[in-house]
Amino acid sequence: MKDFTSTPSPVKHIAEPTVRRLSGYLRFLEAFDAEGHETISSGELARAGGTTSAQVRKDLSFFGSFGKRGLGYGVKDLIASLREILGLDTRWPVVIVGAGKIGAALAQYRGFGTHGFDVVGIYDTDPSRVGTHLNGVTVRADGDLEGDIAALTPRIAVLCVPGEAAQAALDRVVGAGIRAVLNFAPTSLVAPEGVTVRAVNMATELEVLAYALTNESRD
Amino acid sequence: MKDFTSTPSPVKHIAEPTVRRLSGYLRFLEAFDAEGHETISSGELARAGGTTSAQVRKDLSFFGSFGKRGLGYGVKDLIASLREILGLDTRWPVVIVGAGKIGAALAQYRGFGTHGFDVVGIYDTDPSRVGTHLNGVTVRADGDLEGDIAALTPRIAVLCVPGEAAQAALDRVVGAGIRAVLNFAPTSLVAPEGVTVRAVNMATELEVLAYALTNESRD
DNA sequence: GGGTGCTTGTGAAATCCTTCACAAGCTACT
DNA sequence: AGTAGCTTGTGAAGGATTTCACAAGCACCC
Structure with missing residues (x-):
């Protein structure tokens, strides 16, 4: 043994x-x-x-x-x-793409930090959001994404962009070297081999519940 | 056939x-x-x-x-x-428990309504939040929860309360007749037989990614 | 120091889920 | 009308995961 x-x-x-x-x-x-x-x-x-x-x-x-x-x-x-x-014996730098409702809520979520994940960057296309501060991190312009990934070498990206923009956002972060993505957009994404994508999809969760309620003929 | x-x-x-x-x-x-x-x-x-x-x-x-x-x-x-x-050929009334960052973000999420789910109530213990409006629904006092569930008969509850409060919130909505729950608190909950609970847990999703990155010795 | 009570670690069995492979069926074209 | 080319629907095979059941091991007590 x-x-x-x-x-x-x-x-x-x-x-x-x-x-x-x-x-x-x-x-x-x-x-x-x-x-x-x-x-x-x-x-x-x-x-x-x-x-x-x-x-x-x-x-x-x-x-x-x-x-x-x-x-x-x-x-x-x-x-x-x-x-x-x-793999939580090291800290993981994370970038958040999209500073809308969900992105902002996530950025301010404390548990992020206490579980070993550090938000090192938040990006948005909307100029009115760029420059605002969320829990100590400044929202940066969308165009800074690739450069920042190269500089800060985060390993994980969290996508909080609208569904239409999600695939493009994925392609960009993957192009910049990211290999693990958490997708909050309600779209299923295609990623190249070797890239892990996990999706959090509210609609799917609710639909699973609706299915369960509809088919209560269980016992 | x-x-x-x-x-x-x-x-x-x-x-x-x-x-x-x-x-x-x-x-x-x-x-x-x-x-x-x-x-x-x-x-x-x-x-x-x-x-x-x-x-x-x-x-x-x-x-x-x-x-x-x-x-x-x-x-x-x-x-x-x-x-x-x-089971999406009918609309499903939903209550949201907790009007903090996540609860508020959810309440304002459009896709909710377009996919057949109607937010009929949002509840919070914080008096400063009670009475505020989120996407057309008024935040109501925590104490109204049971009465409203009885009156509005939602079938699904979405829990957006802190981890410490999640089990108590679950027990309350189940007591009031809810049989399907979507839990956003980072705690795993115990529910009686016949109640479906689904969890959306950011920490877990990130940890699955961390595990994948740590064990890239795959092929 | 041996017995008792409890809990782990793990092969083997059972169950569940996915993949395979092919007959059946539809359309278009000659 | 017959043939060619696709694509569905589905038993059967294959893999994967979960459950079972029990030997091994530890602590406590007499």
């Missing part, structure tokens, strides 16, 4: 649902830690994350062995391990 | 990824229709939605038979069918 205490191994391909759950465990553990708990069992973690204890253990087992049999997991240790697994 | 032209059958359990994709197809088809296209093939739809043509056809086949062999799908017909499948 290998000792993975200090280096979770990335090893093989991990399914996205697994990564999402790990993120959820981390979120809950942070709150649990703040409440002063020292240890947690896979069962408790499962209940909080809406899954099963076997799932929790399997998810973690891909990366190593973090618990103590009979006892559970050390809360602080597991937090540290999950941070390392998810 | 049955004729399902006017009534897509809800029939058996459909996987959530399928429903999400259907929503994505609908979004793309609306844009495609606006460009004046009459028909579309499963291959074109697949490219736009980031999937395969077989997947598109399989997704649709759960609900009936909507295309013409050799030709593809009628864009307007398919839009109508997808709307019906997703």
Whole structure:
């Protein structure tokens, strides 16, 4: 049995649902830690994350062995391990493209910073927004985007532009070297191989709910 | 072979990824229709939605038979069918709980209304926000929540409260009869059986991207 | 120091989802 | 009317993920 205490191994391909759950465990553990708990069992973690204890253990087992049999997991240790697994042991510079309602709301969102992500630039085409300040970062002109990406080397871009402008915005940030994008525009985007795009789409979420309500013939 | 032209059958359990994709197809088809296209093939739809043509056809086949062999799908017909499948042939009243940055941004989001969802109420505990207007809806006092839900019978609640308040907000709307919730708070919530909760969690999305960037040793 | 009670880690089984591959069916053209 | 060229709809195969079930391991107590 290998000792993975200090280096979770990335090893093989991990399914996205697994990564999402790990993120959820981390979120809950942070709150649990703040409440002063020292240890947690896979069962408790499962209940909080809406899954099963076997799932929790399997998810973690891909990366190593973090618990103590009979006892559970050390809360602080597991937090540290999950941070390392998810790549949160460094800070990630992020640019936001679009300073409208959503872009502005995001820029002012505190959790951004407290979770390891630093907003290093916000860009907008509207001259009346350029120069305004959002949570300490000045909105810059759209045209500065490429130059700033080259200079500040953010790894992640968050797109908060209208749907019609989203594909063009994606192409620009990808052209400038960005390989990971979070898209808030209600359009599905095509990206070249090697670029990860995640979408947050309110319409889709609401439609999933509408579908669920429409088909309550479940039991 | 049955004729399902006017009534897509809800029939058996459909996987959530399928429903999400259907929503994505609908979004793309609306844009495609606006460009004046009459028909579309499963291959074109697949490219736009980031999937395969077989997947598109399989997704649709759960609900009936909507295309013409050799030709593809009628864009307007398919839009109508997808709307019906997703339960968008009626309008859905929605309440927003929390009128902070995110709640306010959502309330002013136009796409809400154009996709069949009507914001019928926004609630906040902060007296300085109560009485302000957001896109034609007046922010009401937190205490009015239960009474308004009883009176206006919204089926969906969108939670935009801070993490610490999210579980309590969920319990309240569920108590008042809501069975579908979209949670923007960065906390995972526990809901009773029969209540559908979907979460939009920025931290998780960013962490999935961080994980992807950290493990680029793929190919 | 051995027993008891609890919880992890993990192969194997089961379930779920996606991809394959091809018959069926439509249109256009000769 | 027959043929050629596309594209759908769908069983069946293949892969992936989740669940099961149990041996292994730790702490506490007598």
